[in-house]
Amino acid sequence: MTSAKPAHIAMFSIAAHGHVNPSIEVIRELVARGHRVSYAIPAAFADKVAETGATPVIYTSTLPTDDDPEAWGTELIDNLEPFLNDAVQVLPQLAAAFEGDEPxxxxxxxTSxxxxxxAHRWGVPAVSLSPNLVAWEGYEQEVAEPMFAGLKASERGQAYYAKFAAWLTENGLGDQVDRFQSRPRRSLVLIPKALQPHADRVDETVHTFVGACQGDRSATQGTxxxxxxxxGKKVVLVSxxxxxxxxxxxxxxxxxxxxxxxDWHVVLQIGKFTDEADLGEIPANVEVHRWVPQLDILRQADAFITHAGAGGSQEGLATATPMVAVPQAVDQFGNADMLAALGVARHVPMAEADAATLREAVLALVADPAVAARAEEIRAAMAAEGGTHQAADLIEAELS
Structure with missing residues (x-):
């Protein structure tokens, strides 16, 4: 732990579980160390933030929420424009909210x-907390340029980049949109290094891998x-x-x-969009829930069928649980490939995820001693990355 004097720290995020949950324990730790943390967040997550001891600073967002994932559209530009449009209308809200109480x-x-x-306007340091992979040396040439070439050539894409560059210029940050999006001044990476592609080419003077920042969630999530x-049975979690x-x-x-x-028991989480009645007859060895205390179950589970989101992937790794990765969207496909390459998972495309394939994948993983050994090796390496306490130490170091 560093010896930083108590300070006013401002955290900014969006109303999405995958962006709030990875750093929530870091916020709790900063408050426990005596810092005053103001957390800018839409109202839907205010209670979750307040539970950490931070003070929610409520703003109104125009972004689609977890309740309506289809509102994000189907094209690449559909996923980009909402963040810029939201940022433009949120900026004056947040500037007013912190006026006279700058952090x-x-x-x-x-995403914020x-x-x-x-931070530039206030003349204070900014630290990015990344819940997923970060850019490595060569990322732009190998990934970004091919991915965005068509977009940048389109009329709609050109309008997006022009608007973004104008907004950055107006706020004194130049006009380099790509650099602003992928090259932060300082970054803490809240995933284990094992999940990062080309980790040996990541600039660790900018990015520090602190791994999964987990804590005791029993008070809020139960057990x-x-x-x-x-x-006496083996347990598989599905989420x-x-x-x-x-x-x-x-x-x-x-x-x-x-x-x-x-000999198997299934814990099935179905979320808020599926009606249990649509599942048909529930076998005797299956329990069905809308939500479950995932990390607590994984500490006891023998296998995990997951969409391979960043949070679930690292929780599976942190508990040395073999995984069957069935990705649904965005970064999950890359995560599924990384997990498979690590030797602790099978990547099963959704179109192939029938009962026979899922059963064979789970049984093969659990029966393979090499999978167990590799999973334990990764778990130990993750534990050494420092997690919540290391992240808080590095944030406090920026106060110097």
Whole structure:
């Protein structure tokens, strides 16, 4: 722990579980160390923020929420424009909210474009908290340029970049949109280094991998205990996270995969978009929930069928749980490939995720001693990355 004097730290994020959850324990730790933390967040997450001891600073966002994932559209530009449009209208809200109470330090999720703008305006350091992979040396040439070439040639894409550059220029940050988006001044990476592509080419003078920042979640999420019927059985957890969960046919396949395996018990999380009645008859060795205390279950589980989101992927790694990765969107496909390459998972495309395939994948992973050994090796390496306390130490170092 550093000896930083108590300070006013401002955190900025969006109303999405995948962007709030990874750093929530860091916020709790900063408050415990005596810092006053103001957390800019839409009202839907105010209670979650307040539980850490931070003070929610409520702003109105125009971004689609976890309740309506289809509102993000289907094209690349559909995923980009909302963040810029939201940033433009949020910036004056946040500037007014902090007027006369400017912080000593800004920390922010990678999606919060107003945060580094405000840090520049206030003349204080900004630290990015990345819940997923970061750019490596050569990233622009190998990934970004091919991915965005068509967009930058389109009329709609050109309008987007022109608007973004004008907004940055107006706020004194130049006009380099790509650099602003992918090259922060300072970054803490809240995933284990094992999940980072080309980790050996990441500039660690900018990015520090602190790994999973986990804590005791029992007070807010509860705990899980094996039901009497599951004692002595192997446990598999099935979860597709919080957004892309309207998948009754997939959940049926997961139940069918283990229905005739009496030595297995299935914990099935279906989220808010699937009606349990649509699943049909529930086998005796399956329990169904809308939400579960995922990390607590993984500490007891033998296997994890996951969408391979950043949070679930690292929780699987942190608990040395073999995974079957069935990605649904965005970075999950890359995460699934990384997990498979690490030797602790199988990547099963959604179109191939029938009962037979899922069962074979789980049973093969659990029976393979090499998978168990590799999973334990990664778990130990993650534990050494420091997690919550290391992240808080590095944030306090910026106060110097």
């Amino acid at each position: 000593d330090l800004v920390i922010h999720d990678i 474009y107003p945060a580094p703008v405000l 899980w205990s094996r039901p009497d019927a599951a004692h 597709l996270g919080s957004a892309f969960t309207k998948q009754p046919a997939f959940y049926r396949a997961c139940m069918d995969a283990f229905a005739d395996l009496p």
